[in-house]
Amino acid sequence: MEDDAPVIYGLEFQARALTAQTAETDAIRFVVGTQSLKFDNQIHIIDFDDENNMINKSVLLHDAGEIWHISGSPADKAVLTTCYSKTSESRVLTCAAVWRMPPEWESGSHESPDDSSNNPQTLELLCHLDNTTHGSVACVLWEPMGDGKRVISLAENHVLLWDLQESSTKATISSSATLEGKGQLKFTAGKWSPHHNSTQLATANDTAIRGWDLRSMSQIYCIESAHGQLVRDLDFNPNKQYYLASCGDDCKVKFWDVRHINEPVKCLEEHSHWVWSVRYNHSHDQLLLTGSSDSRVILSNMVSISSEPFGHLVDDDELSDNEESQQEDKGKEPLRDSIIATYEEHEDSVYAVEWSAADPWLFASLSYDGRLVINRVPRALKYRILL
């Protein structure tokens, strides 16, 4: 069976920020934020129609500034945060804010898709995550599977935990932590762990990865020199609580067991330039997506360190006689750690990759030139994992 061809969507502007709409579980929807210093920036909401292999887009204005990071609320699909840079008095500062998408965007886009670009609607500002005292914000993280009331922002060397109150119109810092050390320390990336009741956070600064306990706001582990150079991104294995993937400027993707931080569990070196983004599949954590400034997206199958090292175990009950189980073994044998596919649809650096929140077999990647590519996991692999 032929795999469907990738679907490509071009933005007019350069873009770095991409997220899946986390709270949306029915429609396959991605949100992209643009980067332009000269024009009004936009938020593109891209709906993918899986059956017709078509894209529907809606554009919302984001006139606060160019978007560096975007993140959707896990509870309310209309709420999202952006990190955007604002220039004032020859000073560039990256701020963060919580926004609500106007309620009509969905219907409006469907009625007159051509008009949307001409007369775009504007995001409704809910509140700023005021950072004047803390400096530029690198990213904002929602509490995983939370009620959409808690976010963390990483600003320079500060971890700030915010409580969103009054329908997210008011943000107050409930606790904070500061990374002290010599030199100018600056967080580059972070991830809120979905495990341990969402009490843990992992951050990256320079070549180090640090774990934080959000209850005490103290550091719980630190992987010094996790990468040879800058660490660009992190992601938690959604099914194995101590497992963490990281990527960075040494072109490597490393897998860590945070209980044994001296050596990575595994190390991939498939990209030929910096790896900017790494994402575990939400359902099948052997599937790993990486995007790199070598303009490639790589989908890897890390069976050996996944929560399903022997494939899907649900079917074992159904197997009664030996023949079948032997067949099953044979079928599973080729499931070794491997590169499933390298996607070369991009022509510029890929800074963001995301799995769809609704369809675990679908993912999007965004390159700097504004090209969004939606791809699927190859069917053969999909069926092998499922059956």
Place this chain on the structure above:
Amino acid sequence: GDGDLPSATTPPDSDPTGRRRVHSMLKLYYGLNEEGTAAEQAESLDPCDINGPHFDPEVYLNKLRKDCSLCELMDHESCMVKQIRSLDSDMQTLVYENYNKFISATDTIRKMKNDFKKMEDEMDCLSANMAAITEFSARISGTLQDQHAQITKLSGVHTLLRKLQFLFELPARLNKCLELQAYAQAVSAHRRARCVLQQYSHMPSFRGIQDDCHVIMEQLAQQLRQKFRDGGSSAKDLSECVELLLQLDEPAEELCDKFLSHAQSRLEADLQGLEAELKDSAFTDTGGGSVQKTSPGSNPISPSSSSVINPFLSPTAGTDILEFIDRGCNEFVSSLCLVIASYQELFINRPQEGELASKNIPEMANGKLHVFVDTLAARYFSLVERRIQEEKGVGDNSLLVRALDRFHRRLQAITKLLPGSAVPSHGTEIVVRAARERIKQYLSALQTFYHDSLTDVRQALAAPRLAVGGASASGGGVTSKDATPSLPELLTSLSNFILNQLKSVLASVHLFTAKDITFSNKPYFKGEFCSQGVREGLVVSFIKFICQSSRQYCESAGDRGGSTPPALLLLLSRLCLDYETSTISYILTLTDEQFLVQHHTPVTPVTALCAEAREAAQKLLNHYVKVQGLIISQMLRKSVETRDWVNTIEPRNVRAVMKRVVEDTTSIDVQVGLLYEEGVRKAHSSDSSKRTFSVYSSSRQQIRYAPSYTPSAPMDTNLLSNIHKLFSERIDIFSPVEFNKVSVLTGIIKISLKTFLECVRIRTFGRYGLQQIQVDCHYLQMYLWRFVSDENLVHFLLDEIVGSAAHRCLDPSPMEQSVIEVICERG
């Protein structure tokens, strides 16, 4: 008619036929039959034949008368008369002759008759005499009969008495023998008497004698045993001693045991001497001489043992393995051989007689001997092995080989003495183990040497790197490498060091297979040692080790941020490449020739090793590119990240970091050029920097920026850049490089510029910020194109950088190209 018969009338004497006829007639007369009877009968029937028996005178006369004339008749008559006469005279002669003979015969017979009569008388007389003699003789025998019987009886009594006397005298005699130490006599005497005494032991007197003898013999046996135990006598004495004891019904097993335990104590003394040599510290304290001193120098079995064991002469300090083995051979092994020899002499090879033969002593004794030898040899071997294990220094192998040779050689004596013994084969195993161990030691020594050499190279590199830096900083750009060794020199010397060391190790190991070494013709040393040991275990392992450690340099340095100096990576890469092209095959050929390796077992092929070396070289070079690229990247990244690009002043000159980048690239170029060939680059015009730069900055740049000022068409910039990308090939930044300078430099510059690009993209620029980037890129363009294989690559990346900076610019108003050129040329 007489004339008709001339032939018949021929006179008998006138012709032979006639004479013959006479002769035959005489024969006829005497009844003698002759040969021609039939013919005569034929002619005799004729009645006219005058000589025939049927001659009829009437017929004859009638016939004559009828046939012959008168004249003839007359003649015939006269002839007849003549014949008759001659016949008569013949007859007379014959008669006369025979008569004389008859006379003399008669005389003789008569005489004989007389003689016989006389003889008969004498015979009668003789027989009478004989009868008389017989009668006398019978009479004498009759009279002597009684006396003879008496004499026979007396003689028997005499013999018995003598035997009895012997028996009675036996105790005294034995005592005397004992005094005189004539043990053999005593034993043989006792042996003779033993049965008799045993037989008549029921008689009190004999019993007394027997008891006496027993006591004396017991004493004698005691003395013999003592003598045996002391072992002080000569081998011959000892042998006699053993024989006597055996004859005295001493159990052979016990004797064997005693002999062996006695020998063991002496051999153990030797072993303890050796052991003491092993543990030098404990030696003087224990002063364990008491045991050793039990063996006096008079012992023939171990003649040398006494002289050696002096506990106060500390031999450990300076004894090398050869001395140790020598001592072991001279003391222990030779003693052991002597023991074996004398033991065999005593118990195994002696002729067996009498009841001793039935006891099957040799078999029992042989078994004991084997156990004895095996036990002691095992202890000896463990000592030797301990000593060999102490032999860690790999400087002089000949000593060890000679020691092993001696060790092995001396064990051959045991083979000869004790054909079935496992000892020599165990000895060979020890030698084999030692050789194996030795190869391992040499391998680790080579590895250490390699590491040390690399440390030396590292130190040497640390110095010239300063010199290079200083030279280029002062504006020379070209290294001054007079004072310190240059990279090629270092490479050559390192390569030579390693090769020489390997050769000397091979030479050392080769000693094991020298012709004059006894164990060199053992199957292990002919086959496995050469192929699995030397070739695989030493040479191949070492080459693999070089590749392995090279790879480790890449891996460890990757995470720790370049702990290995890049020059070393480059040098190792070249080393591995040289290995791939020539050195490996040279080394292996050398090894195969030296050791005449016959590959019974599969060995690593040269191609596999070469592939490994090439892989290592490639990895090292890639890593070199990465490290150098990262060093320059870091500079660029820092310079972009730390600057406030929005609020910068108008560019007046090229930033220092760009000059530094060009300088570093130049020195890398020089460095790589020292070890690698130039490589191929795409053709370019004589003044590439000017031409391409003008295109890039004035014409294209204008087109590119122009639309972006019009807000109505924001797509165009992307479109343009995308169209451009459509026609350019994808650039792999950290991609493998080829083994040449241009490729290496291209890799480094690619990495550096890509970093520059990515860093620019996450910054925001003011008007002067962009202009500064323009100036910097122009400067890089002026200098970097010459290093790369395809200058378009540099153009493209710099293009991207300026383009990205323009995108990220709040107030994009580019600088005039002429101004940029002026600034750049000013330096």
